[in-house]
Amino acid sequence: MTDSIYDITIIGGGPVGMFAGLYAGLRDANFQIIESLSELGGQVNALYPEKTLLDIPGQAAIKGRNLVDNLQQQLDTMNGDINLNETVTNIVKSDNVFNITTNKGTSKSKAIIIAVGNGAFNPRKLMSDGADQFEGNQLVYTAKNLDQFKDKTVLVAGGGDSAIDQALMLEKTAKKVYLLHRRNEFRGLEHMVDLLKKSSVELITPYLIKELKAAEHDQVTVVAKKMKTDDDFKEINVDKILVNYGFISNNKDMDNWNIDLEEDHHATKVNPLLESNIHNVYAVGDQAKYDGKQTIIATGFGEVPITVNAIMNDLYPDNHTPIHSTQLSN
Numbered sequence: 193m194t195d196s197i198y199d200i201t202i203i204g205g206g207p208v209g210m211f212a213g214l215y216a217g218l219r220d221a222n223f224q225i226i227e228s229l230s231e232l233g234g235q236v237n238a239l240y241p242e243k244t245l246l247d248i249p250g251q252a253a254i255k256g257r258n259l260v261d262n263l264q265q266q267l268d269t270m271n272g273d274i275n276l277n278e279t280v281t282n283i284v285k286s287d288n289v290f291n292i293t294t295n296k297g298t299s300k301s302k303a304i305i306i307a308v309g310n311g312a313f314n315p316r317k318l319m320s321d322g323a324d325q326f327e328g329n330q331l332v333y334t335a336k337n338l339d340q341f342k343d344k345t346v347l348v349a350g351g352g353d354s355a356i357d358q359a360l361m362l363e364k365t366a367k368k369v370y371l372l373h374r375r376n377e378f379r380g381l382e383h384m385v386d387l388l389k390k391s392s393v394e395l396i397t398p399y400l401i402k403e404l405k406a407a408e409h410d411q412v413t414v415v416a417k418k419m420k421t422d423d424d425f426k427e428i429n430v431d432k433i434l435v436n437y438g439f440i441s442n443n444k445d446m447d448n449w450n451i452d453l454e455e456d457h458h459a460t461k462v463n464p465l466l467e468s469n470i471h472n473v474y475a476v477g478d479q480a481k482y483d484g485k486q487t488i489i490a491t492g493f494g495e496v497p498i499t500v501n502a503i504m505n506d507l508y509p510d511n512h513t514p515i516h517s518t519q520l521s522n
């Protein structure tokens with residue numbers, strides 16, 4: 193952080209916050225991004241880097257991690273400050289400048305773009321006996337890199353879309369994939385459930401993971417108990433366990449920012465320019481709420497130029513607003 197006053201502070205470095213940085217740079221804004229995680233990329237990087245996204249305009253099919261890499265390359269062409277491992281805890285307006293407080297210090301900015309998604313997120317943990325000792329090694333909550341599952345025996349736990357996607361994705365890489373779920377029915381798209389049933393993924397239902405125990409060769413014994421029984425147990429030795437019980441997100445930090453939030457989803461209410469109830473505080477991406485809002489990346493990308501140009505028009509009314517980032521002729 194610097195002592196200077198930023199034109200724009202972007203809170204949250206997910207895909208939409210990253211694009212906001214690029215666009216702020218294209219407008220010659222003096223900007224910073226503040227991101228609470230150790231890496232940029234938000235949900236895409238933290239939750240599904242190996243997923244192939246089909247709805248990013250201009251990309252026939254792109255893996256989450258490659259989308260984040262591309263956004264990073266674009267962002268690197270700009271001179272903004274990127275502050276990682278830093279969480280914004282408060283913003284207070286005084287004399288048309290915002291004082292931003294984080295867990296690491298303070299900074300000042302003339303405008304703010306809130307791009308915090310649903311807030312900071314953490315995986316819903318496996319609470320079974322013995323689970324703690326394997327966390328981060330044999331037990332993981334996201335498939336960060338498919339190579340770690342190559343030729344391994346893997347157990348995926350969970351019954352939603354994401355668990356099914358991951359089991360099918362791992363089927364191509366792993367030696368053997370089990371999918372364990374506490375119900376017989378899966379909560380996935382019908383097409384994906386059909387694929388799952390035709391796949392080589394072995395379904396273990398209706399079972400719950402009771403305990404994890406160390407086994408030979410760095411393996412883990414998964415002790416699973418059949419639902420509604422007391423003594424029907426199964427033991428499976430695996431190299432990796434990928435738990436997919438969803439994520440818990442919260443943006444409690446925003447409670448003190450005096451921003452009008454939409455009640456159910458804790459998202460920011462915005463006007464058609466994506467501005468909140470506070471002048472020069474905008475919201476984009478999953479955090480912005482208005483009628484018809486779709487929380488997908490393409491929507492968030494589309495919101496960014498609207499907010500950045502509105503801010504720059506307000507701060508520097510004599511500068512003209514560009515329609516395109518480049519011109520065909522002078």
Ligand SMILES: Cc1cc2nc3c(=O)[nH]c(=O)nc-3n(C[C@H](O)[C@H](O)[C@H](O)COP(=O)(O)OP(=O)(O)OC[C@H]3O[C@@H](n4cnc5c(N)ncnc54)[C@H](O)[C@@H]3O)c2cc1C
Nearest residue numbers: 204206207208228234235280308309311312477478488489
């Ligand atoms: C499993 C799954 C699959 C998906 N598949 C698709 C898909 O195929 N196509 C698609 O378009 N969308 C998909 N989405 C939705 C997509 O991921 C979101 O729409 C997108 O990530 C929103 O981007 P964002 O930048 O607004 O927020 P996020 O990606 O949530 O990023 C917000 C960032 O803000 C940070 N942050 C939060 N609070 C603070 C704070 N106080 N201070 C500093 N930093 C903070 C967080 O750490 C996070 O990095 C999927 C989502 C999930 C969960």
